[in-house]
Amino acid sequence: MPSVERYLALATCVLALGGLTTACSSDESDRSGPVGPVPDGLDRFYAQSLDWGECDPYATTDMSRSLFGGDGLECARLTVPLNYDEPDGTTITVGLLRHQAEDEDNRVGSLVINPGGPGASGMLNAASMAGQVADTAIGQRFDLVGFDPRGVGASEPAVECLTPDERDADRADDAEYDGSPQGVRQAEREEREFADKCAQRTDHGKEMLAHLGTRDVVKDMDVLRSALGDRKLSYLGYSYGTRIGYTYAEQFPRNVRALVLDGALDPEEDSVESLVSQGEGFGASFEEFASWCAERGDCPLKGDPTKAYQDLVRPLLDDPVDAGGGRQLSYDDATTGTIQALYSENMWPQLRKGLSELSRGQGSTLMGLADLYNEREPSGEYANTQDAFMAIRCVDDPPVDDPDEIREAQSRYAEVAPFLDPGTEPSSARDACAFWPVDNTSEPHLPNVDDVPPALVISTTNDPATPYQAGVRLAKAMNGRLLTFEGNQHTVFLQGNGCVDDAGADYLIDGTLPPEGKRCSG
Structure with a gap:
């Protein structure tokens, strides 16, 4: 050439x-x-x-x-x-x-x-x-x-919204899974506060968020x-x-x-359809992982893998387990760690290990996977990826404001990815984009x-x-x-x-x- x-x-x-x-x-x-x-x-x-x-x-x-x-x-x-x-x-x-x-x-x-x-x-x-x-x-x-x-x-x-301590606290808080009126009010209050913090803590404030x-x-x-x-x-x-x-x-x-x-x-696809499509993908990947896991020893997903998984993680909504270093594994962190591992077959052995640990009341491996997803450093510092993710998403697409549409989306997601069904009433809580201080710039x-x-x-x-x-x-x-x-x-x-x-x-x-x-x- x-x-x-x-x-x-x-x-x-x-x-x-x-x-x-x-x-x-x-x-x-x-x-x-x-x-x-x-x-x-x-x-x-x-x-x-x-x-x-x-x-x-x-x-x-x-x-x-x-x-x-x-x-x-x-x-x-x-x-x-x-x-x-x-x-x-x-x-x-x-x-x-x-x-x-x-x-x-x-x-x-x-x-x-x-x-x-x-x-x-x-x-x-x-x-x-x-x-x-x-x-x-x-x-x-x-x-x-x-x-x-x-x-x-x-x-x-760089976009700045939550401090490391606030991010840790947010991950430990499973309020988003509470579909009761009180739970919805609490979740929306936290989402509004998040949006306000992004505008207050990011240099150039609303102008930066708008662009x-x-x-x-x-x-x-x-x-x-x-x-x-x-x-x-x-x-x-x-x-x-x-x-x-x-x-x-x-x-x-x-x-x-x-x-x-x-x-x-x-x-x-709008944000709702994208959520459901992604749920379908993770649902299918979980089934592939569960089949792989069942063929190996020390797999806690014997029998009905969806029920077995739910039986492991749902109790975390009320009773987090020790994850080492003074941290507790929440339901949100357990499912986030699972999702992280489903991105690649190379992480399936780590997920099997994490679920086996959870069956014995330990959460360090799943917490490590969740930390990887959230880009949390061993020092406790975070990359700003999660802050930027929300800030970009909120200006890229119109917000979803209709409570009925939100509740239906949660139900549809649980149907296509049943292993991620928390077993609680679907929440109609709006996310931070509904309270974002600037308008979306595309759709x-x-x-x-x-x-x-x-x-x-x-x-x-x-x-x-x-x-x-x-x-x-x-x-x-x-x-x-x-x-x-x-x-x-x-x-x-x-x-x-x-x-x-x-x-x-x-x-x-x-x-x-x-x-x-x-x-x-x-």
Whole structure:
């Protein structure tokens, strides 16, 4: 394959690889202006140079401190407007982490990645992936670039809602499962207080919260594309990151080079339907886990696995058990730990161990799984993922205010995921989004992407969090190609499956889509 010449920012891209134009990147040091089209008033942002350096100053958690010192990693800050309608007003920064392509002579460009959430750190994701993809075709040909979306992780300012002690207390409080009038009032009081704290404790308050959504994140991503020197964007999005991908394609159709969307969200589903669909996924994954568990010793789910599980966790609503370190395992933490383990077959042995411990009145393993989900450090500190998750979700979708709709959604969820039925009256309590201090900035809809190159959508048959059919529908909506992975996990690309990784690499490097109906297995 011919090498990609490193043109200056205003040069014309002429080399096409299998239908995909190369990114035509340039080093920041010889940039003389923005790359590609620039929206009115944003020239200074699109033309900015990135000052890459050591990543240690960007670490905000023990996990990031352990990973950001990896070989070949460098970090920078991207400056963007807080409000794109007021580009001369307040600015914020987006944290970036890069691992450069190993084969510089045949470098295609940057591959921008987002791990989902919403609220997860793309910098952490890129740092954890860099070593394992370094010797692959992707690592050889692309700069791997992870970014923390505005308000997340190392981006400044970060969303702040609960202190670590308040987060611990919130996890220990099972009031949300009390459907009585008194329980609903208490739950809604706590949700309102949460929303108020987010506005009070986050720098720039309501203005920041109003501009956290995917609508603004994709604008940041287009500024990033230009600052990286890429005329067109190559992007990999997992889970909620698929929403970032298809939203970017809708807003900037002419700036898309390639999109890999793995573990898709259904763009048309509202928050209620999304909840029920996810319940179906976790319900199916629990059944798979229970069958696996029953074939092994020390499995407490003999007989009827749903009833056996309920018999283990429901008593926690009234009587939490010791989890070590002075902490008590609540019902919420037990089910959260279970959900965490259902994301991947690799965690099934840990879940079996945790449930066996619970049958003996011990909760340390399930608490550890719940801590992993909540990104709680051994020190007791938290990443801001959960705060950011709620803040982003509340501006991405309309709130659900109808008590009857909420109660029905809870009932439907219990029907499709009966192992998570707490056995209490369904609650009609509204969540924090109903009390959010700013309006939502988007809503579910099919993206208008008629002029966008075909995307590669990867969907897993037994994905617990983003059901397979969501990927089928998104591939159709994106005029793209569906790649099916037969397995029990949430997302799969660049995680060691050769069939999937090769298909994705062929698409990203030279634009070759897999054949119609292509299927891979673990």
